[in-house]
Structure formats: structure tokens, C-alpha cells
Amino acid sequence: xxxxxxxxxxxxxxxxxxxxxxxxxxxxxxxxxxxxxxxxxxxxxxxxxxxxxxxxxxxxxxxxxxxxxxxxxxxxxxxxxxxxxxxxxxxxxxxxxxxxxxxxxxxxxxxxxxxxxxxxxxxxxxxxxxxxxxxxxxxxxxxxxxxxxxxxxxxxxxxxxxxxxxxxxxxxxxxxxxxxxxxxxxxxxxxxxxxxxxxxxxxxxxxxxxxxxxxxxxxxxxxxxxxxxxxxxxxxxxxxxxxxxxxxxxxxxxxxxxxxxxxxxxxxxxxxxxxxxxxxxxxxxx
Amino acid sequence: xxxxxxxxxxxxxxxxxxxxxxxxxxxxxxxxxxxxxxxxxxxxxxxxxxxxxxxxxxxxxxxxxxxxxxxxxxxxxxxxxxxxxxxxxxxxxxxxxxxxxxxxxxxxxxxxxxxxxxxxxxxxxxxxxxxxxxxxxxxxxxxxxxxxxxxxxxxxxxxxxxxxxxxxxxxxxxxxxxxxxxxxxxxxxxxxxxxxxxxxxxxxxxxxxxxxxxxxxxxxxxxxxxxxxxxxxxxxxxxxxxxxxxxxxxxxxxxxxxxxxx
Numbered sequence: 352x353x354x355x356x357x358x359x360x361x362x363x364x365x366x367x368x369x370x371x372x373x374x375x376x377x378x379x380x381x382x383x384x385x386x387x388x389x390x391x392x393x394x395x396x397x398x399x400x401x402x403x404x405x406x407x408x409x410x411x412x413x414x415x416x417x418x419x420x421x422x423x424x425x426x427x428x429x430x431x432x433x434x435x436x437x438x439x440x441x442x443x444x445x446x447x448x449x450x451x452x453x454x455x456x457x458x459x460x461x462x463x464x465x466x467x468x469x470x471x472x473x474x475x476x477x478x479x480x481x482x483x484x485x486x487x488x489x490x491x492x493x494x495x496x497x498x499x500x501x502x503x504x505x506x507x508x509x510x511x512x513x514x515x516x517x518x519x520x521x522x523x524x525x526x527x528x529x530x531x532x533x534x535x536x537x538x539x540x541x542x543x544x545x546x547x548x549x550x551x552x553x554x555x556x557x558x559x560x561x562x563x564x565x566x567x568x569x570x571x572x573x574x575x576x577x578x579x580x581x582x583x584x585x586x587x588x589x590x591x592x593x594x595x596x597x598x599x600x601x602x603x604x605x606x607x608x609x610x611x612x613x614x615x616x617x618x619x620x621x622x623x624x625x626x627x628x629x630x631x632x633x634x635x636x637x
Numbered sequence: 638x639x640x641x642x643x644x645x646x647x648x649x650x651x652x653x654x655x656x657x658x659x660x661x662x663x664x665x666x667x668x669x670x671x672x673x674x675x676x677x678x679x680x681x682x683x684x685x686x687x688x689x690x691x692x693x694x695x696x697x698x699x700x701x702x703x704x705x706x707x708x709x710x711x712x713x714x715x716x717x718x719x720x721x722x723x724x725x726x727x728x729x730x731x732x733x734x735x736x737x738x739x740x741x742x743x744x745x746x747x748x749x750x751x752x753x754x755x756x757x758x759x760x761x762x763x764x765x766x767x768x769x770x771x772x773x774x775x776x777x778x779x780x781x782x783x784x785x786x787x788x789x790x791x792x793x794x795x796x797x798x799x800x801x802x803x804x805x806x807x808x809x810x811x812x813x814x815x816x817x818x819x820x821x822x823x824x825x826x827x828x829x830x831x832x833x834x835x836x837x838x839x840x841x842x843x844x845x846x847x848x849x850x851x852x853x854x855x856x857x858x859x860x861x862x863x864x865x866x867x868x869x870x871x872x873x874x875x876x877x878x879x880x881x882x883x884x885x886x887x888x889x890x891x892x893x894x895x896x897x898x899x
Contacts, residue, residue, distance in 0.1 A: 414812040
């Protein structure tokens with residue numbers, strides 16, 4: 352990365368701005384996200400930190416909505432069943448779309464979707480169901496097209512949803528984690544996180560009907576408590592703006608064992624645990 | 638006998654009538670300075686907090702940004718939802734909608750929980766005042782909704798101005814792209830004297846009021862509202878003075894927003 356020597360350019364980055372602040376009038380810069388140009392001057396359009404990569408100037412706000420990229424693993428909620436498609440709330444500017452042609456049929460049968468499939472779309476996904484999906488492509492208007500064509504994607508059950516800031520969930524190799532405490536976690540990069548009882552993949556593979564099942568399995572009180580504890584851990588990481596990864600969740604979980612699950616979100620305990628997690632993450636990196 | 642018949646078809650007044658009591662005309666409020674001792678061009682102290690309505694529990698129905706705003710006795714809160722899927726699915730631009738509500742206990746008289754036409758009118762004013770500041774072309778097909786609740790009001794024009802400032806702070810909190818934050822300020826006239834940011838008691842005695850909402854860094858007025866009678870010269874003078882006040886309010890909002898990011 353080249354760094355310009357001129358002082359006028361150097362002071363562009365690492366500044367906190369509010370909407371309407373002039374960032375630079377140097378025409379050598381290109382405007383990025385969170386900025387707009389008028390009369391050769393670049394202004395910020397959000398409140399946040401100015402970032403500069405070579406000639407590109409952008410402003411990163413504290414909160415931002417999820418904007419999808421192809422290949423993202425996300426969790427969404429079905430809001431509408433339309434013709435040959437479902438509309439999915441993906442915590443973004445627009446609803447995502449899951450086409451009937453981009454889902455797997457029970458049993459993994461490969462064939463074109465017929466009219467009878469169209470008539471029984473609600474038996475696959477109904478309004479309010481949570482889906483674990485991948486972003487396949489964009490539509491012309493920027494809406495996301497999703498697909499669930501893999502055995503691990505599909506309907507989510509046996510657990511609870513936690514909503515976090517999307518920017519806290521980094522894109523990584525794996526978004527489905529089986530935690531050592533016996534809980535499955537799906538980290539959607541759109542900020543929706545699903546915490547559920549661990550179900551071995553073999554049971555789903557053995558029974559094809561389970562992919563679109565609406566029924567929870569029986570979940571014991573102990574399992575419920577572990578799920579609640581993990582959900583609270585994720586929430587406290589979110590509240591104190593710590594990156595949410597499998598490692599940080601495990602660290603928070605381990606640190607939380609000294610407290611009752613219901614006390615985790617009180618201010619003192621949450622702050623203590625978040626600092627604990629942050630120091631452990633720093634140690635791990637060093 | 639005829640004189641004793643009670644006439645049901647007419648409104649029967651009481652036998653004896655009493656002359657109504659006339660209250661004395663309100664005293665000149667600035668004979669001994671203002672009621673709360675402020676200077677004539679001084680705006681009441683402002684308190685802002687962003688994010689008070691953000692849900693502590695995970696929920697998809699939590700607002701994407703919110704703000705609480707105090708200016709003297711005025712207390713306003715605002716929640717921003719969106720940008721989210723809009724109703725019209727083929728719009729090139731996003732839409733901005735505003736909802737304004739006085740809490741039933743917010744004025745010195747009790748208000749209905751049903752939305753009055755006055756509140757609908759103010760909601761429309763807020764849309765016009767804030768709308769030009771939002772980069773709606775950056776949000777095609779999306780809608781942004783602001784829900785404003787007045788918890789306590791003190792002066793109608795000042796309350797609308799406070800609502801505008803509150804929405805500005807909440808929009809910035811939500812990370813929505815803006816050309817500039819909008820700042821608003823009001824003034825009232827007594828005789829030939831303009832006075833900034835009047836309380837309800839002061840407003841009652843005034844003959845004319847003016848509200849200016851402005852984007853200071855691009856130097857554009859987004860909304861202007863005048864009640865009562867003045868001369869063009871007086872109005873121009875007041876717009877100028879109000880604009881200066883807006884710049885001061887804007888500085889307060891910006892300073893707060895910067896402090897939250899540090």
C-alpha cells in the first residue's frame with residue numbers, strides 16, 4: 352500500500368466525522384461508501400470514522416445494515432410466500448428472495464420443480480420460518496437471491512435466534528459450529544445467529560423428511576439452559592462490541608460458568624465477561 | 638297560563654345571567670427580562686442521547702436507530718426503522734415516512750391517544766423538513782420510517798423544532814446516508830422584538846412565530862413555517878437570526894455525535 356507524503360492527504364484518514372462534513376477537496380481522491388461529492392469536494396454522509404485505502408476515501412459508520420456479497424452464509428426469516436419464490440427478511444435494505452428452483456427437495460431428489468411443488472410451497476417453508484442459506488447472486492435491483500442447495504442448509508429448529516450487529520460477524524471458512532458444550536451455532540454474516548440443540552448430521556441424512564420438519568425434538572431442561580447461556584453470551588459480546596466468532600463465544604461461555612445464565616446480561620457481569628474475552632483473544636493473537 | 642309553559646323547542650337560558658370575567662391581558666413578558674432569565678437570542682440548554690430505544694433483547698423488531706432529545710422542558714424521543722423493504726416494489730428512490738405523536742400527558746391539557754389532525758400535519762412538516770437531507774437515491778425500493786413521540790412539550794413551534802433535531806440525531810445513529818444533519822430553531826415576535834426558542838407561556842403572549850429548519854454545512858433551508866402577521870423586512874430579519882441559532886444547535890448535535898464515536 353502506497354502512502355502519500357503530502358500532509359494534506361495524510362490527515363484524511365482516522366478522523367471522526369458527522370454527516371455533511373467536508374473530508375477533502377483534493378480531486379485525486381475517489382469517493383467510497385458513506386460519502387458524496389459536490390463541487391469537487393468529498394463530504395461524509397454518515398457519522399463515523401474516515402478510512403482511506405490508497406486513493407479511495409470512505410466513511411465507516413458505527414451501525415450499518417447488512418449488505419450482502421455472493422457466497423455469504425446467512426440466516427433469514429421467511430416473510431412472504433409468493434409465486435415460485437419466498438421473500439426472506441435478511442436484515443438488509445431489501446428482502447432477499449429464495450426461489451423455489453434453488454431449494455433441495457426432501458431426499459435430495461434432482462428434478463425440475465413442477466406445478467405440484469408450487470402448490471405445496473408452504474410445506475417447505477411457511478411465513479415465520481427461519482432459513483439457513485447462502486447468497487447465490489444479486490437481482491438487477493440489488494436484492495439478494497438465496498439458495499439452500501446443500502444438506503447443511505435448510506430450515507432451522509430446536510433453538511433460539513440472537514440478533515447482533517452484522518459487522519461483528521466476520522466472514523470465515525465455516526459458519527456452522529458445534530461448540531464443545533453441545534450446542535450448534537449458525538453464525539449468519541447478516542447478524543442473525545441461531546443457537547440450537549446439537550443434532551448429529553447423520554440423523555438428518557437418515558431421515559429425509561427432517562429437512563423441512565416444523566417439530567422440535569424434545570429438549571431437556573439442561574440443554575435449554577446451555578442454549579440460553581450461549582445465547583446470552585452472544586448477546587453480551589454484541590452489546591460490548593466484541594467480534595462474534597466461535598472462539599469468542601467459547602471464551603465467553605467458559606468465563607460465564609461462574610454466573611447463573613440469567614445474570615449474564617446484567618451490566619456488571621456483562622462488562623466483566625466481555626473484558627475477560629477480549630484479553631483472552633489478545634493473548635491468543637500474541 | 639301560556640307564560641308558564643316550558644318551551645322545549647328553544648334553548649332556554651337561565652333566569653338570571655352573570656357577566657363573564659375577563660382575565661387581564663398577559664403582561665409584557667420582557668419588561669424584566671425573560672421568564673426564565675435567558676437572553677433574548679438564547680436557546681434553552683440541549684441534552685441528546687442516541688440509542689435509548691435500542692432493544693436489550695434480541696428481536697428483529699428493534700429500531701435501527703433512536704434518539705432522546707431535551708431542550709429545556711421539552712422532551713422528545715424518536716425511533717428510526719429501516720432502510721427496510723418498502724411498500725412500492727418498483728421505486729427508484731427510497732421513501733421517508735414520519736409519524737408524530739404527542740403523549741396524552743405531554744401538554745398542559747390532556748390529549749387523546751387517537752391521532753389528531755394537528756399531529757398528522759406536524760408529521761407532514763417533519764417529512765418535508767427532514768426529507769431533503771436524506772440520500773433517498775441511495776436506497777432504492779427501501780423505506781425509512783421515523784416515529785416521534787413528544788413526552789413533554791413546551792411551546793408548539795419549539796417542540797416541532799426539537800422533533801426535527803431529534804430525528805436528525807436518530808438518523809445519524811441509524812447510519813443512514815444524509816447530505817447533512819438538519820437543525821431547527823423557532824422564534825416568536827412581541828411587538829417588534831424577535832425572541833428565540835419560546836416556551837409555551839411566552840408563546841401564548843406572542844403575535845407571530847417562525848420556525849426554520851436548515852442544513853448548515855450546505856447552507857440550505859429545508860423548511861420554513863410562519864404563523865401570524867409580520868412585515869417582509871421583519872421576516873427576513875428573523876430568518877437570518879433563526880439560521881444563526883440553527884447553526885448553534887447543529888454544532889451541539891455534531892459535537893454529541895462525535896463524542897459517541899470516540
